[in-house]
Amino acid sequence: MKDRIIKVMETEGLTPAKFAEAIDAQRATISHILSGRNNASLEITVKILDRFPKLSSDWLLRGTGDMYVKGKPKEQQDLFGNTLAFPEKALVAPEPRKEIESRPPVNVTHISSPESVTVFATPEKPSRRVTKIMIFYSDNTYDTFISEKTPLPEK
Template identity: 45%
Template sequence: MKDRILRIMEHEGISPSKFAEEIGIQRSAMSHIISGRNNPSLDVLTKIMQRFTYVDTDWLLFGKGSMVKNGITKIEEPNLFRENEINPPIVQVEPEYRKHTEFSKPEITTKNTGIEQIKYEERSSKNVSKIMIFYSDNTFETFTPEKNKKE
């Protein structure tokens, strides 16, 4: 049955993903049918027969007779886009310009802030005697200034 479905796709000139889209099933389901992993369900077969009305039901289901029903050839459905693909209309598009909106300029006000006096503080009489650094691995280092170091 997968060979007959492939023959319909070949007759239509469409890919498996486009065929799945045409009949309204997921592409993965179509891929499973083509690979032979799954057989087409009744729902899939019904959708094929509804979409491709020229296909003979006996041929699709049992492989008997010809693919096309008696005297019916492929029905070409009107496609609005196909004609435009061949002869695309030439349309000149005028660029849209943004309308300018005038905004009032905000008033700039300045605060008269007084100049702060920098206060100079003399150093305290305290001196650094030791600096300890603790690490995450529970080790530490101790640093002492040279002038306070006892020898």
């Protein structure tokens, strides 16, 4: 892709600095792409295609086909400029919504008796104690402190 970007610059008669300015990109970004340090990002590719609308995206991305699109480039559609596709439907007022008969909410009372409550006991975890502490110093020495109490029994 680097070679194709160079060809675009040569064809358009732009220096790397002018090319960066034309596509609104950092000069360093273009320099890194041209030196082979980085590949062109999607953002840079889109900026190139936006700035040069006659440039073929297939050619720029894949190197296939002609450099320029034959005929007129596709114009971007104006979101608000188009008329409605179905104007007869747009002029017809929507039918009013039918109201659904609503019923008053039913009150449900829940009475729980003490017999129905089940209490689950949580299993006890054996208590743990610190048995040994090791401290490492920057001069590659260490101290070990061992608890004088007897250790807990094994599981």
